[in-house]
Amino acid sequence: MGIWLLGAVVSPTSSASSVLVLLFLGLFGCRHSPMLPHKHTLVVVAATLALMLAATYADLAAERAALLALRSAVGGRTLFWNATRDSPCTWAGVQCERDHVVELHLPGVALSGQIPVGIFGNLTQLRTLSLRFNALRGSLPSDLAKCVNLRNLYIQRNLLSGAIPSFLFELPDLVRLNMGFNNFSGPFPTGFNSLTRLKTLFVENNQLSGPIPDLSKLSLDQFNVSYNLLNGSVPLKLRTFPQDSFIGNSLCGRPLSLCPGDIADPISVDNNSKPNSHTSHKLSAGAIAGIVVGSVVFLLLLVFLLIFLCRSKTAKKTSAVDIATVKHPEADAPVLAEKGVPDVENGGHANGNSAAAVAAVSAGNKAEVNGGGAAKKLVFFGNAARAFDLEDLLRASAEVLGKGTFGTAYKAVLEAGPVVAVKRLKDVTISEKEFKEKIEAVGAMDHESLVPLRAFYFSRDEKLLVYDYLPMGSLSALLHG
């Protein structure tokens, strides 16, 4: 039973080692087979062994003959092969496995001419074929299609020509394909998409023309189509390769310059782009939109800031008016609300009405605040009649007389008739007690050359001195004009 199984699995291409293993198994099986006598078994096994060995050597002989045919066709240093040897496996560049040629490396060995059909059809176990850097001409032989185990095909830098043969796309295990620096012409075939294991595709420096097809089914690690006659746009999937992979054609699109009609996008301008490409300096739509939005936001912020500043300034003014109005609504509203608050302390030329009133109102307000609700009064000296009080000062129309070292003097015309000069002291930081003592000493002075001091007012923030008003003006003005 075992011997028939053995015969069924033996193929003409089995190696000698496989034959020996199977022979052992056959013998072992026959010994336990009740169906065949022992003598006959040995005969059958011997015959089978002979057939298998003959088949194996026939394969290797065919491969050897193919290599010799190659030598005859393209010559070069293959002429150094020792043709007297039965096995080609020791020849330079030939590698065998299990009595089959699996690799043929003949780089730069001066091969020349065209490879005829009928050679590679007998080297079907080839996995690597390297014929690079030779002078091979014409087209590739069609029976290369029978090398279905081919993984690496290096035929770059020869003089091969014609269209890229379609039988290459029937080599499903092809991983590395280098056809660069030849004279291949015609279109770039879409058939490459059939080579789903392909990682390297080099066809640079040929004469391929037309567009690059969409090689979307491939996952290439290496790709170069530079210096051909290709045109059109670079397919999206290939745009990750550097510019050097595409130069020397009439191609456009990333990583080269933009195609006509394309809209610039940020990733289309990378560091490898040509510096002389005027399109690389264009701003993308996104960048323009960003700039516009940023500008609008900046302007809005600026407007809000200005509005905020204006409002806070207005609020301060309103606050001053409000305080005055609350404190003395009936007296101050007409004057202050209409005329505002001049900055006499900073050298402003105030309208007299409001200036005096401001001094007085401010004093009155702060007096109430400081006094915890009990408004302070003007303090009169000696037996001076209390002809008016703070309220009367508030109502008085006034004007600025001038600024001295210690503050500003106002002329206040009281409603009841009297006219007084009110001096609003500034930067006085002494205590109330000390202030009173000093001012009372001044007020007690009585001399014809001194302007009588009639009253004073003290609070933490306001100090007022009330004098008789002298209508003649200043002595300096009288003397010097």
Ligand SMILES: Nc1ncnc2c1ncn2[C@@H]1O[C@H](COP(=O)(O)OP(=O)(O)OP(=O)(O)O)[C@@H](O)[C@H]1O
């Ligand atoms: N009682 C007053 N009657 C009329 N005008 C006055 C009176 N007091 C002051 N003035 C006017 O107001 C101006 C300012 O007076 P103020 O006393 O504040 O300063 P000054 O005396 O001129 O200078 P300083 O304070 O440095 O001595 C004076 O130049 C004067 O013209």
